[in-house]
Every structure is written in structure tokens, then in C-alpha cells.
Amino acid sequence: MVDRSMRGAAAIVGVADAVSPTGELDGTVRALEVQVIREALDDAGLTIADVDGLFTCTTPGWAASLELAEYLGIAPRWTDSTQTGGSSFEIHVQHAAAAISLGLCDVAVVVYAATPRSSFKKGAGGYTSRQSLPGPTPSAEWEQPYAMRMPMGAYALAASRHMHQFGTTAEQLAQIAVDTRTWATMNPRARLQDPITIDDVLASPVQASPLHKLDCCLVTDGAGAVVLTSTERARTLRKPPALVLGTGTCHTHAMISEMPDLTTTGAAVSGPLAFAQAGLTPADIDVAQIYDSFTITVLLLLEDLGFCAKGEGGAYVADGVLAPGGALPANTSGGGLAYTHPGMFGIFLLVEAVRQLRGECGPRQVAGAEVALAHGSGGVLSAMSTTILGTEATA
Amino acid sequence: MSEPLVIPAPDDAPDRQQPPISPAAEPFWDATRSCSLVIQWCRSCERAIHFPREACPSCLGTDLEFRPAAGTGTVYALSEMPSPGNAGMKGRAPYVVALVDLPEGVRMLSSIVSADGPVGAADVAIGDPVRVAWEPLPDGRHLPVFVRA
Numbered sequence: 007m008v009d010r011s012m013r014g015a016a017a018i019v020g021v022a023d024a025v026s027p028t029g030e031l032d033g034t035v036r037a038l039e040v041q042v043i044r045e046a047l048d049d050a051g052l053t054i055a056d057v058d059g060l061f062t063c064t065t066p067g068w069a070a071s072l073e074l075a076e077y078l079g080i081a082p083r084w085t086d087s088t089q090t091g092g093s094s095f096e097i098h099v100q101h102a103a104a105a106i107s108l109g110l111c112d113v114a115v116v117v118y119a120a121t122p123r124s125s126f127k128k129g130a131g132g133y134t135s136r137q138s139l140p141g142p143t144p145s146a147e148w149e150q151p152y153a154m155r156m157p158m159g160a161y162a163l164a165a166s167r168h169m170h171q172f173g174t175t176a177e178q179l180a181q182i183a184v185d186t187r188t189w190a191t192m193n194p195r196a197r198l199q200d201p202i203t204i205d206d207v208l209a210s211p212v213q214a215s216p217l218h219k220l221d222c223c224l225v226t227d228g229a230g231a232v233v234l235t236s237t238e239r240a241r242t243l244r245k246p247p248a249l250v251l252g253t254g255t256c257h258t259h260a261m262i263s264e265m266p267d268l269t270t271t272g273a274a275v276s277g278p279l280a281f282a283q284a285g286l287t288p289a290d291i292d293v294a295q296i297y298d299s300f301t302i303t304v305l306l307l308l309e310d311l312g313f314c315a316k317g318e319g320g321a322y323v324a325d326g327v328l329a330p331g332g333a334l335p336a337n338t339s340g341g342g343l344a345y346t347h348p349g350m351f352g353i354f355l356l357v358e359a360v361r362q363l364r365g366e367c368g369p370r371q372v373a374g375a376e377v378a379l380a381h382g383s384g385g386v387l388s389a390m391s392t393t394i395l396g397t398e399a400t401a
Numbered sequence: 402m403s404e405p406l407v408i409p410a411p412d413d414a415p416d417r418q419q420p421p422i423s424p425a426a427e428p429f430w431d432a433t434r435s436c437s438l439v440i441q442w443c444r445s446c447e448r449a450i451h452f453p454r455e456a457c458p459s460c461l462g463t464d465l466e467f468r469p470a471a472g473t474g475t476v477y478a479l480s481e482m483p484s485p486g487n488a489g490m491k492g493r494a495p496y497v498v499a500l501v502d503l504p505e506g507v508r509m510l511s512s513i514v515s516a517d518g519p520v521g522a523a524d525v526a527i528g529d530p531v532r533v534a535w536e537p538l539p540d541g542r543h544l545p546v547f548v549r550a
């Protein structure tokens with residue numbers, strides 16, 4: 007079956023390249039990327055301020071589109087670091103056209119630069135380094151000399167700022183860990199299943215002030231996968247479908263020192279985008295899976311997603327709203343704090359959200375869960391993506 | 402302006418993790434050899450930029466220059482490390498890592514230190530005014546750190 011709704015819905019409106027008969031170009035890869043982006047935008051009569059979709063697949067660091075967006079000073083709502091070698095950019099155009107046709111972004115930039123020839127002559131790795139990205143990462147130059155413990159130090163900075171600005175307390179953060187652990191007591195597959203108290207959290211060793219060990223996620227092994235198909239086809243398959251009702255994405259930085267406001271994440275953009283697409287509000291969410299890398303992560307995300315006002319997260323969580331029986335059952339698997347956390351927890355948020363919508367969660371099942379939210383956070387509060395799922399009844 | 406405040410690491414401390422030098426930041430690091438803090442500016446939109454880039458993150462312009470910074474700042478966020486984040490600070494924990502807002506309009510990650518000895522989270526607060534100090538690096542550069550003003 008071919009869906010023709012994408013046909014002609016998006017167009018390439020600006021192009022640029024940089025080459026030389028000598029086979030070599032001056033300047034760094036980043037400088038070349040910026041140059042061709044600027045020229046392609048000029049070609050289209052657009053500026054960098056118009057760009058809300060970014061596609062790139064090469065980086066000296068760990069996350070191509072995050073680091074380039076940080077360098078360019080943009081906060082895209084569509085991001086793509088798909089790397090398939092030489093065909094990456096045709097795939098980027100396909101993804102961009104799909105996103106644009108659905109209104110998920112408006113102006114997308116696809117970019118590539120590499121300098122293997124001049125890098126080889128300079129003795130910097132040579133042709134075997136296919137991407138040939140000389141130069142240090144910004145983190146090595148501007149953050150690592152200060153020896154912040156990572157990643158907890160970055161989140162600790164955010165916690166310190168939220169406490170200073172809004173009076174949030176260590177006890178309020180600890181309540182998030184306590185409630186998450188209560189859910190884990192009902193999950194026989196959780197790594198940590200013993201209940202804890204606020205005092206337990208506060209008595210655990212400080213990892214990076216003001217965060218304690220029990221404010222921090224686990225380090226475990228783990229794996230997860232999800233499968234998607236059309237809703238039409240889903241209805242013919244074995245299990246009840248979890249419909250994708252709304253999605254939203256925004257990333258704001260790669261390094262914590264480049265985060266514009268340490269008390270507000272890109273979830274303040276991704277959440278409203280997802281809710282608008284779903285035609286729902288936070289009040290409609292029956293069960294929430296909110297990335298709990300650290301307790302402060304959950305607190306910031308609850309505010310940014312609109313479950314409470316900015317600055318009021320501490321008071322919101324203080325009475326156990328996230329716990330079994332609370333108004334917003336959250337991280338029902340036991341979360342990254344107690345279930346599992348192999349480094350990137352986002353897949354497990356989706357798995358648990360689907361299991362809740364199917365009613366497969368046994369003692370920790372949230373009765374009558376029809377709408378679930380899974381919110382992933384990547385990097386150091388850097389990259390945010392919100393997924394709202396619903397049962398067939400929400401179609 | 403007062404004399405630059407140089408605060409060497411303790412005698413028995415290992416070297417800090419050396420910051421590499423990116424091409425765009427060469428003037429920044431060169432200036433640290435004489436304990437001078439300079440910040441990159443975009444001449445097109447008159448905006449300070451940090452970390453230094455090859456193009457302005459506001460306008461993608463390349464008409465950039467480095468200008469002396471006031472050398473003052475305000476603590477925006479801070480965290481005390483109970484143990485070292487990397488081998489460069491071995492034996493120096495606990496110590497304070499902070500984000501410092503400069504009056505030029507940019508923010509830097511840095512250390513809060515004192516000429517009088519170790520600094521903990523109880524010794525400094527968010528909102529405190531600070532000024533730049535310099536920790537010598539083995540290659541003749543200095544690492545910008547901050548003391549309470």
C-alpha cells in the first residue's frame with residue numbers, strides 16, 4: 007500500500023556546496039558546515055532563525071544534531087542524526103519531507119562537511135577516519151578541565167538553581183525517589199524492590215550536591231524494543247494497539263553550560279506540541295512515564311509538561327501525587343531509579359506505557375488507563391521528546 | 402583593574418585535565434598566558450559569544466573579535482563534588498563547580514576557589530558576586546577560575 011499524501015508536500019528551496027579544484031578546503035569542518043548552511047539559507051531567502059529541523063550525521067562528539075544545533079544556537083523541534091554512510095542525506099530528505107508534510111517542522115536543514123584530504127596532510131587521522139572531524143569537542147575544552155562528576159554534576163547544577171529560584175527542597179526531590187520505589191515494590195523484575203523513606207534518600211551519600219545517591223538512577227544492563235505499524239494493520243494483530251496520539255521534540259543544548267535556563271527544559275516546547283497534536287491536556291493523562299535519570303529531572307519535566315506551574319514542582323510532588331493511588335501515577339515500572347537504567351532509559355518508558363494501556367501490569371496496573379505519556383530526556387537535560395499513547399477507545 | 406590573582410594548585414596535586422585548543426578559541430587561550438580574560442563578540446549583532454565559535458550563533462556572521470572581559474561574574478548554579486570528576490582533581494575533593502554569569506552576557510562553567518584553601522558548597526551561594534582568578538597550566542596557559550568578590 008502506498009500512501010500518496012506526502013507526494014509534493016515538501017520541496018528543496020535552497021542549496022549550497024563548498025569544493026575546490028585543489029581537493030582541499032581551508033577551515034574546520036564546523037566552519038564549513040556553517041558556511042554552506044548560511045549560503046543555502048541565503049539561496050532560499052531564509053535565515054537561521056527560520057530553521058526548526060536539523061539533519062546531520064557527523065560529529066567529533068556523541069550526538070551529531072545536538073552538538074551542531076548548540077553550535078548554531080538553535081532549538082529544533084525536528085532532529086535527525088541518522089547515519090547510513092553516503093546515503094544519509096537522501097534519507098534525511100525523506101525524513102524531512104515526511105516531517106514537513108505532517109507539519110512537524112517547517113524549515114529543515116540537511117548538512118555535511120568533511121576534510122579527509124587536508125586532515126590527512128596535517129597528520130590528523132587520515133582517510134581511515136571517514137568523517138574526518140579534527141579538533142577537540144567543546145566539552146573537553148570548556149567543561150572537563152573543571153572535573154564535574156558526570157552526568158550527576160550537570161543535574162546537580164539544575165537542582166541547585168531550582169532550589170535557589172523556587173525554594174524547592176531536598177525532601178521534595180526525595181519524595182519522587184520514594185514514590186518511584188513504591189512502584190518498584192510491585193514489580194518483581196525491578197532491580198531495587200525494598201521500600202525507602204525520605205530519610206533514606208537524605209542519608210544516602212551525596213553524589214554531587216544537592217543530589218544524593220538515591221536521587222540518581224541505576225546502572226544496569228538492559229534492552230528494549232518497540233514495533234510500529236499503521237493503526238489499520240494494528241487492528242488485525244495479536245495485541246490491542248497503543249495508538250500514537252501525539253509527539254513533540256525539542257533540544258536546547260548539548261553541554262549543561264549551554265543550557266539557556268537551568269530550570270526550564272525543551273519539554274516546555276515538546277510537551278505542548280504533543281498535547282496539541284493529541285488534542286489532549288495534562289489532565290487527560292492516566293499514567294505517565296517521565297524519564298527519571300535523577301529526581302530533579304522528573305520535577306523539571308512535570309513543570310515543563312504542564313502538570314503543574316513552573317516553580318511549583320516541589321509542592322506538587324510533596325504529597326505523593328506520583329505514587330500508587332496518586333493523581334498522576336508515574337514511572338510505574340520503578341523507573342530508572344529502581345527498575346533498570348542501562349544508560350538510555352527512553353525505550354523502557356515506551357514499553358511500560360504500552361503495557362499499562364494493555365492492562366498487563368499486574369499488581370502495579372493503573373486501573374482504567376486509556377491515555378499514557380512517555381517523556382524521554384537525553385544528554386544533560388538536552389534533548390526532549392514527548393510521546394502520548396492511547397488505547398483504541400481514544401481513537 | 403587589580404593585579405591578576407593567580408592561585409596555583411596544591412603542591413602535591415596532579416595536573417588538571419588540559420583543555421585542548423580549538424581553532425576558534427586560540428585568542429582566548431593565548432590571552433590566558435598573561436592572565437587576561439577575553440570574550441568573543443559578534444560585531445554584526447554586538448553579542449558576546451561563549452564558547453568561541455567560527456560563526457555567531459545568532460546571525461551565522463563571521464565578523465568576530467575578542468574583547469577584554471570585566472573579569473567579574475555572578476554565581477548562577479553550583480554543585481560540590483564529594484569526589485573527583487576526573488583524575489585532574491584527584492586529592493582535591495571536595496570542591497565546587499559552578500556556572501558563572503559574566504556581565505558581558507555569557508555563562509561559563511568554572512571552579513569556585515580561594516587563595517586561603519579549599520572551598521565547599523557552604524562557602525559560596527548562588528547569586529554571590531565573583532571575580533576571575535587563574536590556575537597555572539603546565540603549558541603556560543592559565544585556567545580561568547573564580548573567587549568570591
Ligand SMILES: [Zn+2]
Nearest residue numbers: 443446457460
Ligand atoms: Zn551575530
